[in-house]
Amino acid sequence: MQYLLLIYANEAEAAKMGDGGRTAMFNEYRDFTQSIIQGGQFKGGNPLQSTSTATTVRLRDGKTLTTDGPFAETREQLGGYYLIEAKNLDEATAIAARVPSAKFGSIEVRPIMTYE
């Protein structure tokens, strides 16, 4: 079964991080990603550019509405994701707890819908 791990954290806080902190975080993510690749649970994943680069699109009455910024203003912003393979929710949440940002942000675990 596949789950999407959505990584939420406060961008403003992250921006304040020094170079040393950024390198440490990068290394932690590299190690974590390596470990789930080796474990066979990694299906995909990427970090995202900050929400200041986001554009939201809606189609209403045939007209495309394009606005600057993310869909909702929230305290924590979506900053990246992993797509993982896990036996069940317990295994998925155990992996989510190892995502480096889980220590200060939050990881939303969503099962992927399947069509047979």
Next chain:
Amino acid sequence: MTVATRLAAGATPTGERMDASDVELVFRREASRVLATLIRLVGDFDLAEEAAQDAFAIAVAQWPAAGIPDNPRAWLVNVGRNKAIDRVRRQAALRERRRLLAAEAAIASPVWVSEAEEGAFGDDMLRLIFTCCHPALNMEARVALTLRSVCGLSTEAVARAFLIAEDTTAQRLVRAKRKIREARIPYETPEPAMLDVRVEGVLAVIYLVFTEGYAVTSGADLMRDELARDAIRLGRLLDGLLPGRPAIQGLLALMLLHDARRGARATLDGDIILLEDQDRRLWDRAQIDEGLALVDQALRAPGIPSSYAVQAAIAALHAQAPRWEDTDWRQIVGLYEVLLRLHPTPVIELNHAAAVAMVDGPAPALDLLDALSARGGLALYHLLPAARAELLRRLGRHKEAEAAYRSALAVAKLAPERRWLARRLEELRCKGSDPTLSD
């Protein structure tokens, strides 16, 4: 001895003629275990519930004439599983069929439950409990699902117990079961590394059910009493399945010791009787003894004590005092200090202050309460001003006491608590008008 009483005692008469009420008793005893095993076998909550109902319906029709089978639990499980297979085959809707076909493959695997082995059923019961109390479900859903599936309450009974609409309860149950299925919450006992944390989660559900049932409500509310008993039953069940765990023993002891005072803590009209005024002869001695033995075991375990066990130890000291005057307040203060280190909450701070008042007098206790309210603890909780009022009254500061009783009245919600506070206020006013008693 009638068939019914023997069944209640745990014996299973076989091949005897019996009536519907006897069958009913077997069901009540077996329902949750049969469900627990069926969920494992068919891999789906809803399908297992339907299958269990089918099996019970067939039993109602057959048992009164044919007698109870040798092993009613295994009989119900096997008939239920066959019914589940029938159901899967009958399902016509495409979407339903896809989900259920997977279940059929699992059901059809040749695991015939022949001799209902106690251990296997115990494992299934644990799986059911841990799944119903899974942290991925919200608290309301955990409570509803546990009461419905583990305690066998009807949806209507669950709704009534928590004073919520039956529709809302039914929706909660549907949503919870859907999440179990679609997020794949495992039907498993957690791995050893996670067991302590998950047991804590189960205990939180049981304790919530108990406190809901134990809250003083107006009049004799039988549903509430039943809820506290369900919580105790759950505690016993868990203690039987995972024996020797201090946190479980501690919570069970805590519930038994509090519940033992049930008959003494309210008047027939539902007015509160304070611990100091209770007729201790009305306390349930057998239940107290059981609670005391459990506290003893829980506290003897090595390591950091469970906060339930420490709370139970406090309840035990009250239970052991023949009269209010004999209460060992010094030890109670010490236990509250342990609790404050383990698990500090404003309510525990409040209780600690009340115990300090009994040892060192009202003045130091009042300082503790003022410090607590300065930190903004319990702002909307009537017990803090009520406790302040009691201390101020004992210090002879009647005007301030009156004001404190009034602020307690302003936030108290339950009718018996409001009546009690109003009574205290009235007593104070009467004293206030008597010049020999005023400050």
